[in-house]
Amino acid sequence: xxxxxxxxxxxxxxxxxxxxxxxxxxxxxxxxxxxxxxxxxxxxxxxxxxxxxxxxxxxxxxxxxxxxxxxxxxxxxxxxxxxxxxxxxxxxxxxxxxxxxxxxxxxxxxxxxxxxxxxxxxxxxxxxxxxxxxxxxxxxxxxxxxxxxxxxxxxxxxxxxxxxxxxxxxxxxxxxxxxxxxxxxxxxxxxxxxxxxxxxxxxxxxxxxxxxxxxxxxxxxxxx
Numbered sequence: 299x300x301x302x303x304x305x306x307x308x309x310x311x312x313x314x315x316x317x318x319x320x321x322x323x324x325x326x327x328x329x330x331x332x333x334x335x336x337x338x339x340x341x342x343x344x345x346x347x348x349x350x351x352x353x354x355x356x357x358x359x360x361x362x363x364x365x366x367x368x369x370x371x372x373x374x375x376x377x378x379x380x381x382x383x384x385x386x387x388x389x390x391x392x393x394x395x396x397x398x399x400x401x402x403x404x405x406x407x408x409x410x411x412x413x414x415x416x417x418x419x420x421x422x423x424x425x426x427x428x429x430x431x432x433x434x435x436x437x438x439x440x441x442x443x444x445x446x447x448x449x450x451x452x453x454x455x456x457x458x459x460x461x462x463x464x465x466x467x468x469x470x471x472x473x474x475x476x477x478x479x480x481x482x483x484x485x486x487x488x489x490x491x492x493x494x495x496x497x498x499x500x501x502x503x504x505x506x507x508x509x510x511x512x513x514x515x516x517x518x519x520x521x522x
Contacts, residue, residue, distance in 0.1 A: 319364035319397065319494045334382050334421035338412060339390060342472070343480035345411055347421035348388030353520040354381070355388045355501055359485050360432075361494040362407035362442070363397040368432040370495045374513050375429040381517060383422045391428065392481040394494060395474055403442030405474035407431055410448045412471035418458020427455035 334348045344357070360367045381387035393408035414427055430451040436442055443451070449466035457465075464471065485492050488505060497506040499516065506512055 318366035336415045336424040344390045344392045345415045348382040352388035357390045357498045359496040362404040368435045371432040379425040395478040423456035
């Protein structure tokens with residue numbers, strides 16, 4: 299898997315489909331008993347939670363205002379957190395902000411995610427934070443949660459104290475525009491029509507078909 303050096307051009311055409319938010323654009327548990335960590339990826343555009351050498355490793359491309367992304371977390375977030383805690387699953391979240399039209403809702407939520415990652419926040423706590431963020435999703439075009447509300451969600455999820463203070467202060471944790479462009483560019487290497495949520499299986503190098511059974515089937519395959 300590679301990240302192109304030339305960033306993809308962000309297009310304005312966005313359509314919400316029944317499958318997700320879209321825009322058109324050209325095993326066994328680990329032996330390590332330490333709680334799975336959370337950390338920013340080397341390219342600076344994703345957040346990895348779980349052991350990097352877990353049997354199942356996926357990338358989740360997601361948009362904070364995308365209703366289908368909220369449904370994904372509602373339906374599978376808790377199970378993902380369990381597999382992460384058991385050391386069987388590693389998830390890299392790659393936020394996109396293409397639904398920010400007239401607001402900075404998605405950019406601010408994405409920024410809070412990057413502030414939450416790192417020492418002091420274990421993978422399970424970060425996953426709980428993600429579930430909380432999408433569980434309190436506001437309609438597209440809304441101002442989005444305030445910094446204090448984001449910090450409250452982080453606190454309730456078990457995010458580290460230092461990270462919570464930075465979220466409350468609105469500290470810049472990532473250049474959200476550049477991050478989104480990098481993730482769009484990466485996703486373009488996987489699929490032609492960029493939409494969210496998109497899940498990519500890094501072990502088998504293939505896009506995951508998100509159906510009612512995708513997660514359990516993915517985990518079952520890793521154990522065979």
